[in-house]
Amino acid sequence: MRGTVIHGPGDIRLETLDDPKILHPTDAVIRTALTCVCGSDLWPYRGVDTVAGPSPMGHEYVGFVEEVGSEVTGLRPGQFVVGSFATSDNTCPNCRNGFTSNCLHREFMSTCQADYVRIPNAQGTLVATEEVPGEEYWPGLLAVSDVMGTGWWAADAAEVKPGSTAVVVGDGAVGLCGVIAAKAMGAERIIAMSRHESRQRLAREFGATDLVTERGEEGVARIRQLTDGIGADSVLECVGTAEAMQQALRSARPGGNVGFVGVPHGVAVDGQELFFSHVGLRGGPAPVRRYLPDLIDHVLTRRIDPGKVFDLTLPLEQVAEGYRAMDERRAVKALLKP
Amino acid sequence: MRGTVIHGPGDIRLETLDDPKILHPTDAVIRTALTCVCGSDLWPYRGVDTVAGPSPMGHEYVGFVEEVGSEVTGLRPGQFVVGSFATSDNTCPNCRNGFTSNCLHREFMSTCQADYVRIPNAQGTLVATEEVPGEEYWPGLLAVSDVMGTGWWAADAAEVKPGSTAVVVGDGAVGLCGVIAAKAMGAERIIAMSRHESRQRLAREFGATDLVTERGEEGVARIRQLTDGIGADSVLECVGTAEAMQQALRSARPGGNVGFVGVPHGVAVDGQELFFSHVGLRGGPAPVRRYLPDLIDHVLTRRIDPGKVFDLTLPLEQVAEGYRAMDERRAVKALLKP
Structure with missing residues (x-):
């Protein structure tokens, strides 16, 4: 064969x-x-x-x-x-x-x-x-x-609930499937972080209500602006880099949840930052x-x-x-x- | 005054x-x-x-x-x-x-x-x-x-459920209150990690069913032995050191939960280890x-x-x-x- x-x-x-x-x-x-x-x-x-x-x-x-x-x-x-x-x-x-x-x-x-x-x-x-x-x-x-199973898991691990706000970090296939999952689980607002026009289009088609092109501290500021100043209920981290994890953790509201599904490469989570954020973190192979x-x-x-x-x-x-x-x-x- | x-x-x-x-x-x-x-x-x-x-x-x-x-x-x-x-x-x-x-x-x-x-x-x-x-x-x-509010939060963040197995890392006042909370939330098995006789006695009185005196890899091995080889459903990390966090994360079963309530001092969580463990992690000031x-x-x-x-x-x-x-x-x- x-x-x-x-x-x-x-x-x-x-x-x-x-x-x-x-x-x-x-x-x-x-x-x-x-x-x-x-x-x-x-x-x-x-x-x-x-x-x-x-x-x-x-x-x-x-x-x-x-x-x-x-x-x-x-x-x-x-x-x-x-x-x-x-x-x-x-x-x-x-x-x-x-x-x-x-x-x-x-x-x-x-x-x-x-x-x-x-x-x-x-x-x-x-x-x-x-x-x-x-x-x-x-x-x-x-x-x-x-990818769809993994996007579903990202939304599940991030505890997406009906009426909630979800942010999706990463516009690869898994991130796009994360948008599908968040929508299916009833998220009212789905913010996709994407800079690529064709992926943005697909994210919209799958149910994204907002698109954020900024990254890093600017990306975090933009998410806060869109979420009453406190951050999102659920964040789906669909990349696996240290930057994406930081973006995800800082985009979640106090007591929100981050589901991380990209295999981490060089990611270390600071215990004290996680502590004071109250954010729940769960990931893994879907x-x-x-x-x-x-x-x-x-x-x-x-x-x-x-x-x-x-x-x-x-x-x-x-x-x-x-x-x-x-x-x-x-x-x-x-x-x-x- | x-x-x-x-x-x-x-x-x-x-x-x-x-x-x-x-x-x-x-x-x-x-x-x-x-x-x-x-x-x-x-x-x-x-x-x-x-x-x-x-x-x-x-x-x-x-x-x-x-x-x-x-x-x-x-x-x-x-x-x-x-x-x-x-x-x-x-x-x-x-x-x-x-x-x-x-x-x-x-x-x-x-x-x-x-x-x-x-x-x-x-x-x-x-x-x-x-x-x-x-x-x-x-x-x-x-x-x-x-302390009791914090022990309660540790058990809540670790998602202690009726019939479950909980491990409490740390035998200070918060850890002991964590035992009280795990018991009140219906944990069937409560494993207190403690080396001090007077604290062990109090842990028992509060509802601990097992005591583990080993630490580090030996402690993890002992927890596995007590939990069908897979680890505990919920782990309450009530210390705040890197050693305690590692102890906690490695004592939880795949898909289990760690609630961490000791203010972290020098704690960094390895992303890849957390990923492959499937463990959910949440902490913060109670x-x-x-x-x-x-x-x-x-x-x-x-x-x-x-x-x-x-x-x-x-x-x-x-x-x-x-x-x-x-x-x-x-x-x-x-x-x-x-």
Whole structure:
């Protein structure tokens, strides 16, 4: 089969790899219907995360069950399935507490920009749709497996409530999905921090009521101006840098909440500043599996349309162009068709 | 009148000061019924916080209304009142959101180890009891004005729920009140981290089900052992040091909550560690005013007895001995009688 491999910063290749096989009785193998490039794939692409040697890439996928291991009783070949970038058995204490992406048997997916993918913990990880959905739903369902699930988690961790004010820091695909989530959870005012016209347009379309282009102290001042001088109830931090975290913490009102979902790079939170702010802080890899049934339903009933974050569609063989376009911010998110 | 003044590390004196007067129409002056020494008073006493010059001390008090300003309509001379270390108008947006200790007109009290005290924002800050309570209730009500309110906030911020497991880091008066709060909120298992026999005894009496004497990695390992290998639902960080914060964060289960109420000294939280832990973190100066009516009721109906944290009672003139005894850990908390 064909699979994506990173060889070093900027060096993405589609190569011929061995077809994945069932290795454990809890595995499944799926034929990829759609996959895509994630903002976090750019960390190694840009050399921010070290690339030790040639490594497969990709952790977002929807597909068709090809084969299941002997202990996978809830899935059968031919079913259309949505998964998560983090596998989970869905039975361990952490899963029962709702933190499926902290499953005691978790494995992070990393081979999904390929024709076929082995899914560990398949029974707990994959959710099959009742029937094979029309192709027009596939991008939305693909988004649910990561960016939409992560945007939802950002809003959930930031405790967005009906009638509240939410700020979204970051206008990448996750931030835009954060706008969708805040809207779906009933936020009355949604302030998107974005400087890019095409992303601003999408943010508006998804439900942003205000756009803030300022950053840093000016950005914080502008948020205060828009929020009765005290800051927002909920802030979704969808970037992962120290600047974005500071922006988020200072945009929240006393006693507000920050949900942070960008993998932190060089972020340290000052204890005393956090203390005097009264702000609640929670983040982490999104527990996508917890949300899957609900979010799949949201997509299939057209209540949300996160597939719109894909503004570039490429055949899998052009995966390298997908990375380039995102790196150069020519695309929000690149969809790949095997 | 007599009032306590710190002149430098270890130098506490009771001096003759001017009687406080109404300075603003929103002030009240109270005659102190009881006051006490706080763990946080030890920061300047030990030279950890700088003492710029002679400064009055004390922020815990119950007393009798002596005089009220022209805008204070809800209080009258002779009433017995309980307050908070942070004053609040109880009407601003932050107060309405429940974060009274982040009131836009907040002033931190700092002159309470004295015969009389001026209370800014008196109407919003002070809660009068229906009648003057018996003297046996005064220590409990005094505790409510700070340590018990803070322990309650720690448990609230750590989202203690019925049936849950709570860990309390710190066996000072606040930690011990945290045990009281966790018990009152229905925690089934309360693990107190304490090495001091007299404090262990009090923790047990307040509801601790387990005691852990280990610290650091050993302490974390012991907590995991007691909590099905995953950690506690809620952790109350009642110290304020980097070690205590690390202890707290690593004692919480994935997706658990840490409430931190000790003023952080040299604490920086690593973003990536917090991220992968999924732990929710919230702290700050306790919004005591929010809890006052409920906690006063808890004390007067004997559902809780936080007055027991005072294990040393001194006349106000021996205030210096109160500081010494707490500094040397001969006392958990020193009660002062004017």
